[in-house]
Amino acid sequence: MNTTNIELPAWIEVVVIPILNIIMALFFAGLIMLAIGVNPVEAVGIMLNGAFGYQEGLGYTLYYTTNFIFTGLAVAVAFHANLFNIGGEGQAYIGGLGVGLVFLALDSVLPPILLIPIGIAAAALFGAAWAFIPGWLQAYRGSHVVITTIMFNFIASALMVYLLVNVLIKPGQMSPESRYFAEAAWLPRMHEFFGLFGVSITKTPLNMSFVLALICCVLVWIYIWRTRWGYDLRTAGFSESAAVYAGIKPKRVVVSAMCISGALAGMVAVNEIMGVHHRLIMNFPAGYGFTGIAVALMGRNHPVGIIMASLLFGVLYQGGAELAFEIPKITREMVVAVQGLIILFSGALALMLRPWVVRLYLLVRPVREVSA
Amino acid sequence: MLDTLSTIYATLDATLRVSTPLILCAMAGLFSERSGIVDISLEGKMLSAAFAAGSVAAVTGSAWLGLLVAILVSIVLGLVHGFACITHRGNQVVSGLAINILASGLTVVLGIAWFKQGGQTPSLESSARFMPMELPLASTLSDVPIIGRFYAEVISGHSVLVYIALLSVLLTWWVVYRTRFGLRLRAVGENPLAVDTAGLSVSGLRYAAVAICGGLCGIAGAYLAISQNASFVREMTAGQGYIALAALIFGKWRPLPALLACLMFGFLDAVAIRLQGVELPYIGEVPVQLIQALPYVLTVVLLAGFIGRAIAPRAIGTPFVKER
Numbered sequence: 140m141n142t143t144n145i146e147l148p149a150w151i152e153v154v155v156i157p158i159l160n161i162i163m164a165l166f167f168a169g170l171i172m173l174a175i176g177v178n179p180v181e182a183v184g185i186m187l188n189g190a191f192g193y194q195e196g197l198g199y200t201l202y203y204t205t206n207f208i209f210t211g212l213a214v215a216v217a218f219h220a221n222l223f224n225i226g227g228e229g230q231a232y233i234g235g236l237g238v239g240l241v242f243l244a245l246d247s248v249l250p251p252i253l254l255i256p257i258g259i260a261a262a263a264l265f266g267a268a269w270a271f272i273p274g275w276l277q278a279y280r281g282s283h284v285v286i287t288t289i290m291f292n293f294i295a296s297a298l299m300v301y302l303l304v305n306v307l308i309k310p311g312q313m314s315p316e317s318r319y320f321a322e323a324a325w326l327p328r329m330h331e332f333f334g335l336f337g338v339s340i341t342k343t344p345l346n347m348s349f350v351l352a353l354i355c356c357v358l359v360w361i362y363i364w365r366t367r368w369g370y371d372l373r374t375a376g377f378s379e380s381a382a383v384y385a386g387i388k389p390k391r392v393v394v395s396a397m398c399i400s401g402a403l404a405g406m407v408a409v410n411e412i413m414g415v416h417h418r419l420i421m422n423f424p425a426g427y428g429f430t431g432i433a434v435a436l437m438g439r440n441h442p443v444g445i446i447m448a449s450l451l452f453g454v455l456y457q458g459g460a461e462l463a464f465e466i467p468k469i470t471r472e473m474v475v476a477v478q479g480l481i482i483l484f485s486g487a488l489a490l491m492l493r494p495w496v497v498r499l500y501l502l503v504r505p506v507r508e509v510s511a
Numbered sequence: 512m513l514d515t516l517s518t519i520y521a522t523l524d525a526t527l528r529v530s531t532p533l534i535l536c537a538m539a540g541l542f543s544e545r546s547g548i549v550d551i552s553l554e555g556k557m558l559s560a561a562f563a564a565g566s567v568a569a570v571t572g573s574a575w576l577g578l579l580v581a582i583l584v585s586i587v588l589g590l591v592h593g594f595a596c597i598t599h600r601g602n603q604v605v606s607g608l609a610i611n612i613l614a615s616g617l618t619v620v621l622g623i624a625w626f627k628q629g630g631q632t633p634s635l636e637s638s639a640r641f642m643p644m645e646l647p648l649a650s651t652l653s654d655v656p657i658i659g660r661f662y663a664e665v666i667s668g669h670s671v672l673v674y675i676a677l678l679s680v681l682l683t684w685w686v687v688y689r690t691r692f693g694l695r696l697r698a699v700g701e702n703p704l705a706v707d708t709a710g711l712s713v714s715g716l717r718y719a720a721v722a723i724c725g726g727l728c729g730i731a732g733a734y735l736a737i738s739q740n741a742s743f744v745r746e747m748t749a750g751q752g753y754i755a756l757a758a759l760i761f762g763k764w765r766p767l768p769a770l771l772a773c774l775m776f777g778f779l780d781a782v783a784i785r786l787q788g789v790e791l792p793y794i795g796e797v798p799v800q801l802i803q804a805l806p807y808v809l810t811v812v813l814l815a816g817f818i819g820r821a822i823a824p825r826a827i828g829t830p831f832v833k834e835r
Contacts, residue, residue, distance in 0.1 A: 294804045474616070476612075482613075
């Protein structure tokens with residue numbers, strides 16, 4: 140039976156099938172745990188407790204969530220234009236370069252009220268610039284954005300190693316990282332912010348960029364579904380020829396979508412460099428760019444879905460760290476494996492279970508709908 | 512003069528060694544992509560195969576068994592990719608990425624759980640590895656100037672897998688251009704509907720292609736873990752799967768140009784190691800990172816159409832829908 144043309148109610152398509160996919164992924168993750176002799180149920184308990192059970196855990200969870208919201212939104216915006224931006228990793232890295240250059244030059248001159256907006260703008264601008272080139276090449280030279288962004292990740296990595304080892308390194312220091320920025324350039328941590336109102340919470344890396352991430356979610360939602368640019372984006376992504384007939388210029392859409400995507404990925408640097416490390420360090424994107432792909436796939440490219448998927452990955456990261464601490468057999472890489480499974484089942488095999496769901500739905504569907 | 516010559520030979524020798532996994536993976540990718548299946552999971556398959564080879568060779572002490580299991584593991588991953596892309600018409604890039612990420616996590620998780628050496632597999636005795644072998648007449652010919660020395664110092668003295676890699680290029684060329692299967696393979700990557708109309712199975716051909724692709728990546732992974740090195744190390748592929756993909760594109764999806772691209776990228780790598788900290792006349796010290804990034808930069812420039820044109824198989828990346 141060919142089930143692809145049978146329509147399902149929205150709640151099944153948007154809620155039931157994605158959840159079934161995640162369950163499949165977690166089932167295989169459980170099998171891996173069994174294979175290395177760990178009780179999956181106990182492991183889930185430790186993870187949940189590590190992620191939510193106490194204030195510090197929760198802070199770390201939301202700190203990771205922030206990164207995933209940025210990179211998830213980045214991938215989603217490109218997806219709406221039918222572009223696959225695998226370059227979030229490189230764009231985040233170069234975004235960090237932007238922050239680093241601006242702060243190393245200006246942090247002793249300007250007050251925080253100017254420094255912080257400039258830092259955020261630099262992160263977004265540099266990320267956008269790094270995505271602009273693959274976007275432009277796809278639009279005007281016909282090279283595929285998937286391949287070019289993969290190449291640009293490696294080029295970014297080589298460039299940053301060169302700059303950190305030879306140019307930006309703090310003189311007289313062995314490890315390749317820049318000097319610390321002046322405190323004026325540090326993005327306030329959440330515990331400092333709450334402290335202003337007399338509320339005391341535990342000190343964690345969670346900082347104000349979490350709020351920025353939520354603002355970005357709203358802005359992306361408005362952009363995609365409530366502006367004419369978003370309409371152009373979705374139209375060009377859906378059908379290039381239809382877009383041309385509607386007077387939309389698909390090439391411009393490709394370039395602008397990649398720039399916005401890159402800017403969002405670059406914001407990872409706001410959290411990591413401005414909020415946490417306070418200096419430019421090697422390899423700070425640490426795979427967040429790739430996780431963004433899983434987040435966007437799970438969140439069905441919608442900001443609300445992305446927030447939920449980001450939170451799930453935040454739990455996996457923080458809970459995974461806790462797990463590695465509690466059970467020596469498990470390492471943090473378990474989270475990477477789970478991430479691979481989620482991308483497989485929520486992305487590539489997203490429609491694997493659909494025929495079964497359709498059959499089940501046809502069985503239990505009310506009779507009057509059958510006659511209609 | 513003599514010194515320069517031995518430096519050149521040593522660099523070429525290293526080129527061949529570092530190019531081997533690239534060559535195998537590029538040929539692997541060629542089968543998959545020529546059949547219309549994008550494969551960015553060369554990296555993940557090679558990494559998993561390297562882990563399998565390292566583990567099996569460490570446990571059994573047999574290099575050949577290690578190679579066999581590496582090939583099997585990599586074929587299974589190729590079939591997973593096929594299952595997602597062919598049977599379920601999933602996004603091929605997403606599927607490839609999933610395999611890469613899964614491999615990157617799982618190899619470390621299993622490695623630590625099984626061997627407790629921080630993700631590394633136990634060091635292998637030379638009996639459990641593919642060791643360099645001397646080709647016939649190498650020592651006799653080494654006194655012959657230029658050519659004899661070239662044969663003895665560059666061509667001879669590699670492990671059997673290096674020669675298998677070189678043979679795989681000829682074999683790939685022969686299969687793709689001179690056999691019925693190859694003709695069908697190319698057809699299915701250009702126009703699957705025509706192949707379907709001729710009564711052939713598009714899925715069958717594509718599954719065969721991803722399986723061959725897996726097998727070749729398996730050999731590449733085994734080479735890394737039990738020939739070039741004496742154990743599996745976490746993330747030991749270090750992006751070479753992507754470089755191979757770049758070489759495949761650089762070679763415009765054809766075996767011999769892809770081989771040349773692999774050798775060129777391998778040569779860059781070998782030179783980069785040699786130039787580390789060396790002051791060149793007039794130029795000064797060349798940043799190693801620049802040379803390392805060069806394969807990627809060149810591929811981007813090529814794809815942008817600034818040096819020739821790389822045209823992909825026409826049906827690449829699009830799932831085939833038989834029934835309407």
